[in-house]
Amino acid sequence: MTVGIASVEIATGVIAGRIAAGARAIRWLDDRDPRGAAVLGAIYGATGRAHIVGITGPPGAGKSTLSDMLVAELRRRNRRIGVIAIDPSSPFTGGAILGDRVRMARHTLDPHVFIRSIGTRGAAGGLSRSTHDAALVFDAMGYDIVLIETVGVGQDEIDVVNLAHTTIIVGVPGLGDEVQAVKAGLMEAGEIFVLNKADRDGYEAAHRQFGLMLHLRANARPDDSWAPPLLRAVASRDEGADVIADALEAHLAHLKAGDGFARRSGRRACAQMVNLVHARAAAALLRLPEATRLLDAVSACEIDPYSAAERLLAGSRNDSEGAA
Amino acid sequence: MDTPVERPLRILLAKLGMDTHTVGVTIIAHALREAGMEVIFTGLKQTPEMVAAAAVQEDVDVVGISTLSAGHMRNLPKLARLLREAGAGDKLLLAGGVIPQEDKALLTEAGVHKIFTMGADTREIVAYLRGWWTERQAADAA
Incomplete structure (x- = not known):
């Protein structure tokens, strides 16, 4: 080729x-x-122009429906939107059923909306291996907003905050008690909080809990100049998109008023380089004949993994010094 | 390149028109996932235009249409034409479901590459797709 x-x-x-x-x-x-x-x-x-927005939250929070509603609202505001919809790949077969388009079907024929479904393909953390790259492609294509809908996440799968300029955390009533909310790393991340399915029982209680967590978070971060809003939505009835879109615009203005936009983009690029170096360096090391020998020894419990790793690294250092 | 190329087959599965019989397409989707393929499901009540647009956006290798309520003679030739017009004529177009024997020739002529009718085994479909994909990748590499 x-x-x-x-x-x-x-x-x-x-x-x-x-x-x-x-x-x-x-x-x-x-x-x-x-x-x-x-x-x-x-x-x-x-690249470097698009506003990269993450949407994350637990499974069943209504992320796809919320994305669909938000895309409709952003189109009313004349924005061009690229959507990256991530669903899990099977860790066993590598196969995947990517079904996020089902809830976004009304945008399929809009020439200013590009929806791409991506399987996680082994990546942990709520994103796919290629999410960052796909966001750059959309950015270079000239989309104003790149919307990244993560897989349903648990308590610490929040890689999207390192990728997005603005992350929307979607919660729903009735997911669990206060301990769950405290444990959730989700409450520490994110710039916009949305309580979806707000017509359900337990909304008031959930709103109190989220409000408390955000209050404590603000107390712990006196230097934080952005106060995350807590918004209400019923995405299945198209309720709440306008305030979420307003909050997105407000956060973008906030980032651009300082150096936040550039800083986040720079941080993201650095993180990607570090990831690439990790992956490639590890792949190169593990291809050495010495690696196979050491893995066999570890597998047979003849040497512990720490010592084996150290020996492999020491060997490669000697090689590169020898070459120089 | 330090990381190996991994190219799972990507297939879009859709149902056209007012056909809402989803049992078959759901079983196919799961079988293909088990076979290591990426299945993009677009849902029901799609028009040929929507399927063609989604196929381009998703850059799938295969488009599979499940049809059980007799719209196939109108919808499938149109979809084949739209895919060609979108520069996506190289995608494999499959149909499955209730398709009378006498319609097959016309559909094939219109650009439907393969038709699976009632009673087709999921293993047969998986084997067909794997064979096609191996050939396609060999052709691309040449």
Whole structure:
């Protein structure tokens, strides 16, 4: 396969905003096809403009329905939107059923909405392996907002906060007692809180709990200049989208009033580089013949994993010094 | 490149028109997931236009249409044409469900690549897709 010509053609299409080109670029990046990295290098200069928004929350909180409602509201405000909808891949077969489009069907024919379903493909933390890359592709295509809907998360799967400029945390009434709310790392992350299914029993209690947690969070962070709003929504009836969109705009203005927008983008890029170095360095080390030998020894309980790891690293250091 | 290329087959499954019989398509979706494929389900009451748009956005390799209420002679040729017009004519277009024998030739001529009728075993569908995918990847690599 020719990495060069095909990548240039796709990169040009991405920057021109062509959907088929963007779709192919994301596929290559998700598949770890070398052409994906080449496209990313070519389009990187065109990124940095989009407002990257995360939507996360526990399974069943109504994230897809809320995303659908929010996309409709943002379209009324004339924004162009790229949606990354993440669903879990099977850790056993690698297969996945990606069903988030079902709730967003009304946007399928809108030329200014691009929805992409992505499987986690082994990534933990609520995102897929390629979420960051897909967000960059949407950004380079010129979408004003990139909406990332995570898989249903538990108590600490909040990688999306490191990727998004603004993260919306979706909660629902009746999920658990106060201990659950305290444990949830979700309450420590996020800039906008939405209590969905607010027409259900337990809304008042949930609202009190969330309010208390946010109050304590504010007390613990006296330097925090953004006070996260706690909003009410009934996404199944299209209620609450306007206030959420207002809050998104307010947070974006807040970030741009200082250096928050650039700082978050920079932090995200650094985190990605660190991730790439981790993955590639580990892959390179584990390909050494010495690694196979040490893994066999660990597997047979002849050496402990700590010593084996240390020996592998020491060996590779000696090699590189020898080469120099 | 230090990380291996991983290319699971991506398939979009949809139902067109007012056909709301979901049992078959749900079973197929689960069987394909078990076979390591990524299934994008778009839901019911789709138009050919919606399916074609979603297929491009999702960059799937295969589009599978489940049809049990006789809209296939109108919808499937239209979908095949829309996919070609969108530059996505290389995607494999499959249909499954209640499709009379005498309709098959016309559908094939219109661009439906493979038709599975009632009684098709999920293993048969998985084997067909795996075979097609292996050939496609070999052709792409050449």
